[in-house]
C-alpha cells in the first residue's frame with residue numbers, strides 16, 4: 005500500500021485523507037491542533053448563538069471513522085528536495101510516497117495588530133471576541149469597529165465575508181437585546197469598494213444592508229496601525245473604537261516561506277492545475293496554502309480547498325494505475341457562500357459568466373446552520389455525503 009503524508013487537518017487536508025482512505029492508501033495526517041475547525045459557522049461563537057465545541061470535530065473521532073494515522077504535532081520545516089519533514093517535537097518524517105501540503109495560510113502583520121482580534125485567526129480568538137463583546141454589553145454602550153485588510157501580492161488571499169457576517173450578527177444581537185442605539189458600529193477596509201469581487205449587484209446590496217443596519221463606513225484608506233482605542237489610517241485620522249475585530253489578509257505560511265518549495269510573491273506554493281507542486285515529483289499543495297491562479301475575483305475558499313483535495317486523491321490514483329485522466333481545479337473556480345446576518349442570509353455566487361446575490365430572509369440563516377450540522381456528521385461518516393458537498 006502506497007504511503008501518503010498529509011500536512012494539515014483543515015478542509016483541504018481532511019478531505020484529502022478521507023478520499024485517499026476510500027482508495028485504501030496508507031494515510032498519515034499531521035495537524036498542530038487535535039480538532040477539525042468548521043470556520044464558516046464560527047461566526048456565531050462571538051454572539052453566543054453557537055458553542056465553541058460545536059464548531060470543533062475531534063480529529064481522533066475522524067481518524068476512527070476513516071482509518072488514517074494521526075500525528076498531533078506542528079510541522080517545523082519542510083525540505084522538499086530531500087523529502088524530509090521535521091516536526092516541533094523533533095521527530096522526522098521521511099517515509100512516504102506522496103506528500104500533500106494543506107497547512108492553510110499565515111496572516112499579514114499590521115502594526116499594533118495585537119490590539120485587534122480576528123474571526124479568521126486562531127480558533128480560540130472567537131471566544132476572546134465573545135469576551136470583549138460581553139464586556140461592552142455589560143458596560144451598556146460602546147464603539148465597535150469591524151474590518152479587513154488586503155494583500156497587494158495576492159488578492160485571492162483577502163477575506164472580508166466573515167467580517168460582514170459578524171458585523172450583521174452583532175447588529176441583530178444588540179437589536180434583540182434592545183441595545184442597538186447604545187452602540188456605534190463601524191466597518192473599515194483599505195479598498196474603495198470592499199466586496200467588489202462578488203460582483204456589482206452584490207456590492208449594491210451590501211451597501212443597502214450597511215445603510216439599513218446604520219453602520220458607518222470607512223473605505224478606501226490604507227491602515228497604518230491599530231491602537232488600544234482605535235484604528236489609525238494613512239492620513240493619520242483615527243477611528244475610535246472600544247473593540248476592533250480585524251481580518252488581516254492571508255499570507256504565505258511561515259513554514260512554506262522558509263522552505264525550498266516554489267512560491268509566488270506572497271509566499272503561497274506554486275502549483276499547476278492538478279495541484280502538483282512545480283518542479284517536484286509526487287508533492288501536492290491544496291487549499292489556502294497554495295497559490296490559486298485565475299481571474300482577478302478568484303478567492304481562497306473552503307469548497308475550493310475540498311475540490312482540490314478530492315482532485316489530488318483522484319490524480320494520485322490515476323498515477324498509481326498508470327492512467328493520465330487527471331482532474332484540474334481551475335474549472336471549479338467560483339465564489340460560493342451563504343452570507344449570514346443572524347436573521348437571514350444572502351446566497352452569493354460568482355463565476356466567469358455571472359455574479360449573483362440572492363437575499364434569503366430567515367430561511368438562509370437556518371440553511372447555513374443546517375450546513376454546519378451536515379458538515380460535521382458527513383465528515384464523521386454518520387450521514388451520506390451529498391455529491392460535490
Ligand SMILES: Cc1cc2nc3c(=O)[nH]c(=O)nc-3n(C[C@H](O)[C@H](O)[C@H](O)COP(=O)(O)OP(=O)(O)OC[C@H]3O[C@@H](n4cnc5c(N)ncnc54)[C@H](O)[C@@H]3O)c2cc1C
Nearest residue numbers: 012013014015016036044079107108124291292305306307
Ligand atoms: C470565519 C470564516 C468563515 C469562512 N466562511 C467560508 C464560507 O462560507 N465558504 C467557504 O467556502 N469558505 C469559507 N471560509 C474559508 C475557508 O474556511 C478556508 O478557505 C478553508 O478553511 C481552507 O482550508 P485549508 O484546509 O486550506 O486551511 P485551514 O482550514 O486553515 O486548515 C489548515 C490546517 O493546517 C493546520 N496547520 C497549520 N499550520 C500547521 C503546522 N505548522 N503544522 C501542522 N499543522 C498545521 C491547522 O491546524 C489546520 O488544521 C471561511 C473562513 C473563515 C476563517
